[in-house]
Amino acid sequence: MKTLILTIVLSLFASTSLNAQWEILNEGFKGWINSIDFVNENIGWIGEGEANLLKTTDGGETWNSIPVNENWNINQIDFLNDSVGWAIATIYNSSGSWTIIIKTSNGGYSWLVQKQIADIWLNSIYIIDGNNLYAAGDNKIYKTLNGGLSWDDVSPNIQGSYYRSLWFQNPEYGVIVGDYCDSTGCQGIILRTTNGGSTWEQTITNEFSDITNLQFLDNTTGYFTAHSDTIYFLCKTEDMLKTWTVITQTSTNISSYKFLDSATVYTAMSNGWNENSIKKSTDGGVTWQNIQSFSFLLNKIYFNSSKVGFLLGGFGAGGRGGVYFPFLWKMSPESLNWEIKKFSYPVLDTYFINNNRGFLFGGAFIGHCGDRGDILSTNDGGKTWELKYSIGDSCIDGGTFTDCIFFDEFTGYCLAGGIYKTTDGGNNWAEIYEFYPDPFIDSFHGNDMYFRNEQIGWVVGSYEINTGETAILKTTDGGYTWDVLYNCPNTYNLHSIYFSDTTGWAVGESGMIVKCIQDEWVKTTPLTDLPLKKVFSIDDNVWISGGYMNDQNSFAIFLKSDDNGQTWIKNQAIPYLINDMYFIDSNLGLAVGADKANNGVILKSTNGGDTWEVIVDSLPGPLNSIFIKDNYGWAAGPYLVLRTTDAGTTWIDDRNNKTYPTEFELKQNYPNPFNPNTTLSFVIGHLSFVTLKIYDILGREIAILVSEEKPAGEYEVEFNASNPASGTGLSSGIYFYVLNAGGRTLSKKMCLIK
Structure with a gap:
């Protein structure tokens, strides 16, 4: 939890109008992003995997969401002009899967299904003109001569082939590449046609195990990527892939590349966590300069007609079948720095040093490599963000960042798999204490922390492997050493801790409440068996939220005491799960969380939590954190970052300085x-x-x-x-x-x- 200077906050909020404002600073992606296309320097689209399309009309500065059919997963987009475009999408249901080719004539706002194919995965589409298109994937090739009103199968009968990329000079003359696999292994395959797919000239090469990512600068000069075993290649051809030369080979996957001219080329290289970078060559790919490194997977690099660059990437959480957290970066021709424009991220905590300098903290379980954690920073109040620090790379479990506190503009602490400290305002972080140096020995997992000052602090959590016991740890030397003050065997996690004056509170699973007076922690009589998520206190006032929700029912609970825990008021009628809260005084409080559909909400109470007013609801995804400082507030979750300047009941859009009501009415x-x-x-x-x-x-x-x-x-x-x-x-x-x-x-x- 956070320690704030309440006297300052109180004086500022005393003059706050109830007609305050929330603004959306970042609205993230709901699905994986892997396709981008521009038709000019201003108008472009991004395809989201989860039934959504994003459109920009200002060169990628802002992106607006366009919902499409909820059953469609968009895999590839290609636009002819600002109105007409095609996309490849996939439909999944209990009876199987289908690939569909869809067309829009109004800039992506509505789509018509032109072809539906069962059990075939198309992954590439190429527009020659408004009438002539080709699409390919698996071992199938389709073409249309009438803008997609009908599609003909022009596939050669080659079993074991998988087509990955295609390019056509005109409706008759084109090339398709991919891989061909049989019992001996996989080899690269090249198909060429000079008669619109009536016949195909076939080349199978054992130099590569697959070929993909065709790009042509003109009708003769083209490029492709390939790989064989653990080596990846960037190749050049000047005769439609009858011959080629290798211009780059590397042990790092060339996930995407873009030639701006015959000399200038950018690549996105990605080998998991520890080798992700943008590289630039000015000699046609012979030598490379490292431009920027990333701790996220890089999926696609793209440049529009003004040579403004875009980078699509991110990471997946939860292992197979989990959730994706995509990022979109942008680079202007004047700068080689890639700026985050839009992102989704599992934010768990928020902290601002002042109205401009702030941080997002979080992370997630990413599969067999354990947890990853990241710190993002902003210098403009949350409008733009930069990834500052990451842990858990190279399959080393580093934990997730769950809490943070600053004591001044320079010194701050973060909690993850250990205690991390900064002394330069968050530009650099160093681990000063590790809670689980050996993951095969009983290790402590911290969930929340509270620091009374720069030296004295507490952490709550549990030991994970052998004992399974809840514990509270204390430091008196600024986090360099920790002692166990309280432990309770055979219990579950403690999730939250907070202090007011000399009284401390910690809450956790199965309704567990632990109270501290003068460094003695005592478990109190349970008031519920529901999990308790957050505790906050001022003087003798204590507030606790918890519970859980599903699609059918709400099991949320809110506990309140105004006599330091001697008596409690229990509210189980609250229809929202409160994930975080902050009270300005004994009456005025703000809270964030979710409804039973997992839509985000911002709540406000003016009577000490007896009742809650909905300020904003129906937000895309839950909100996990709220932070209040100097009449400003920020709320964040996996898909949203919001800001208020005066306690927040409407939201504003900084792009045009207009104030808008939050409700859809x-x-x-x-x-x-x-x-x-x-x-x-x-x-x-x-x-x-x-x-x-x-x-x-x-x-x-x-x-x-x-x-x-x-x-x-x-x-x-x-x-x-x-x-x-x-x-x-x-x-x-x-x-x-x-x-x-x-x-x-x-x-x-x-x-x-x-």
Whole structure:
């Protein structure tokens, strides 16, 4: 937990208006990102694996989400212009999997399925012009001559082949590469056609085990990547891959590359955690300069027509079938530095030294290599972020960063698999104490810490392997040594610790509450068997939150005491799981968490936690951390970073300095009943593609009043029942009007009386 200077915060909040503001600083990705395409220097798209598309109209500075069919996983996108594009997507359900080829004619806002193929994985699509396209994957090749109205199978009958990349000079002349595997192993395969796929010239080479990533600068000069065993190659061809030369070979995977001209090329190289970098060559790939190193996997590097670079990468958590946390970086031609523009990250804690300098802390279990932890920093209040420090690379389990505290602008401590310290304001971190030097010996896992000053602090957690006991540790020398003050065998984790004056509180699994007075910790009588997640206290006031939720039920609990734990008020009717909270005084508090659908919420209480007002809800993903300092506040979770400047009940968009309501709202029409005219009003909080439609009581569509992209704001639309879009007047009765924006839907009914 955090130690703040309450007298300062109190004086500033005393003049705070309740009409405060939250702004979204970062809205992350919900699925893996592996495809990007621009049609000019401003307009581009990114395909998300989880039924989503992102679009930019300002050269990649901001990206707006466009929901697509919830059953589609977008794998590859290719756009002809700012309206027309194609994508390859995959559908999974209980009966199998299908690949679909889809087309948009309105910039990605709606899509039409053109072809559906069972049990085939297409991974590459190439647009020659508006009529002629090719798509390939597995051992199949398809082409269309009419913009996708029909697709023909032009595959040669080569069993064991897998096509990975394709390029066409014109509808007749092209090349496809991949790998061919039989009982002896895998080899590279090259297919060439000069008659639109009617026949294919085949080359199988044992120099490589696979070939991929075709790129051509012109009709003769092309490049590809390949690998064999543990060696990776970047190759050049000037005769449609009849011959080639190896220009680079390395033991690091060349996951992506981009030639800007015959001399300048960038590569994204990635070999897990410890070898991830962007390299640049100015001699056509012969020699390389290391530009920047990363602790994340790098998936795709791309440059638009203005030579602005974009990098797609991230990491997966939870092992196979887990969650992906993607990052998007951008590089301008004026700088070689790659700046994080948008990201998802499992944030567990937040801390700001001042209104500009702050940190996000977190991490996750990443599979057989254990946990990883990272520290991200900002110098502009959270608008842009930089990865400062990572642990757990090279398959060394480093733990996740769960808590942090600073004592001044230079000195701070973080908790992970050990205690980490900075003395230069978070630019550099060093481990000063390791809780589990040998993972095969009983090791302590810390979940939360509290420092009274720079020397005295406590950590709560549990021993993991042999004893399985809860423990509280204390340091009196700034974290360099720790002593066990309290342990309780055969119990579960303690999750949170907090102190007010000389009284300390720690809470954990199975309703466990431990109280400390004058360094003596005593377990109190349990009030619940639910897990307790967070504790906060001021003077004699103590607040504890906990529980869990699923799709069907809420098992959240909130405990409150105003007499230092002698008596408790228990609230199990709260419909939200509170993950973190901060009280300004005994009455005014803010909390963050999630509802039972795991949507994020921000709550506010003005009566000491007796009741909670919803400030913001329906956010994409839970919020795990809240931090308040000097009239500013930040809230963060895996998919969002938000900021308030005055206690937060609306949010603002710094891109245009407008204030927007957080709610997505459809208002009751006026007048109602009506004849024949009425006004429909609605509010949207983000740039979205919006539809507003009228339906009769049988569900038939009567009129479309709105069908276009609109910026955030309040809108009014006039509806005339005597002249709807259908061209006929309506009879008296009940009608429904339905608003859809950004994948969210609201509806209301209205009454026409003639």
